[in-house]
Amino acid sequence: MDRKSTGTEQETELIVDARWLREHRDDASLILIDTRAVKDFHAGHLSGARHFDPFPFHHTDTSERGIAVFDAQLQWIFSALGITGRETVVCYENESGMRAARGQWALEYAGHPTARMLDGGLKAAAGETLTTGVDKFAATDFGLSPRPEILATYPHLLERIGRPDVQIFDVRSDEEYFGERVRAKHGGAIPGAFHQDWTAALAADGTVKSPTELRAQFEAIGLDPAAEIVTYCQGGYRAAHAYIALKIAGYPKVRNYLGSWAEWGNRDDLPIEHPRRK
Template sequence: MREERVMVTGDAMPSVRRFGRRQAIGVGAGGAFAAILVACGASSETAAPAKPAATTAPVTATTAPAATKAPAAEPTKATVAAASAPKGFANPNLIVSVDWLKQHASDAGLRIIDARPAADYEKGHLPGAVNLPVVETFDPAQAKNLPDTKEKLEALFGQKGIANASRVVIYDNGKETPAARLFWTLEYAGHTNVAVLDGGLKAWGGSTSTDAVSAPAATFVSKLDPSKLPTKGQCALAIGDPTKVVLDARSPAEFRGEDVRTKFGGHIPGAINIEWTENFGSATQLREPEALTALYEAKGVKKDKEVYALCQTGQRSSVSYLVLRLLGYPKVGNYAGSWVEWGNDEATPKTQGS
């Protein structure tokens, strides 16, 4: 064990449009104290990019795509929890399996959301999926990938066909951060029926589409939950508090202060390091709940503590947030400011080493 040094410095059928071959190719080529603080941000994280300029709205198809089956009754949380979860999680309604989604993709009230960048979506996506790149939820006025304002999130989600009553299933490629980050953002905004596709697109194993899907506009009324978005001040107060845990989802090298991506390296004193990739098995699906429970409890991240998650920019830590919610942790938050805020502040305490 290396010695630690503490340094204190001063979402009715969607309409579709088929991408032209030339257009699709052109775009593709261009382009978590007792709280647990989870450190976030993928290893390739950068500050939130400016939101892309608006593009021409998709052309509504003149004929609706052939239905594969008659729409089923709108799914409820109870039915989803009973049938959708691929594993025995405490909160099974927060995750769906590929098999479940293939059977229920045409259900009334279900909105499938692709959280990947637009260029990836155009190359191929799940049939019927609406593209909502997670970067569109960031506040362009902030440099720390913080979520946008209440009003802008309401407008964005409504434009993507996400209503308060919608059953939302989000995916990315699998073993990535966009789906988990969008999941967290929707929960922060007050949506109560959101899930992530276990394994993502790489686990799909079925046909994909290059049709651009435009969902009918919906009304989403946000009720922001501040407990989902702990602040730098709350994280500072969590230091030494036995009722809270700071969970850092970054790599061990970042945690120790060897991989420095801000003015100062290291970690918040007392923080626990569980890298976000440890939540996945050998493929793109999450590990079994028993293994995940053992992983967190062995490190001292237990359900009787309040959890604050962080990483570099609140993205990798969103995976930790999702997993802890699945495991039934009652108090979990994602510190979106994360190390890019903490590590650039001369006044915050920092520790190097293991």
């Protein structure tokens, strides 16, 4: 079992390391997804990798209709990538970044049972030879089975603000959280949110910190393992990374708020808090 697994039967291994990749490189059931920008992919990628940069696919409508559109888009994307749900899919970028995390989370939400992120990304897999060749593969008909329990919408959050059994986790930069850098119509934060920059979950080498380290730092800021934790950022990408980190740390009930501040901060009908630096 990978060192980042929580060790519980309910949890799957959300990340794999470079050693695992070397050992399983030739598995027929392995699909690698390069989640970097397209120019980086074509400059050199892992042999056999397919390309999917999740960044262009922002979703700022988490109404019932908006989630239906998101679901349909995921089904189209994963079908176009030739994914069936019977293989192990490993998403990677240069380090353990938000793009790869978003790819992993999106696959998990879509019902894929073995979606992973490569811990440390290409930086950790330094011994791998990169190629500019692109292998051909056939499209599939991916069977979407959404897991709504790992996704949060604005109505879900609005109904739970202030509840002790639900905690909101803002993983944006300090400047965004304190309203010094405003990336929406309104600055500020969702009321009652706990805050820590998402990069605090990363070690100096770009890998995800150990479960023990993560658990200690999350508990230090007040996150309760017994509560439902809802992560958010600007667009649900950094929040996807925080989702993985929390799961690794043994937090069983975690949701990624898909719309994040790009949705919440652009609406006039949702409550906003304005934290101030001490």
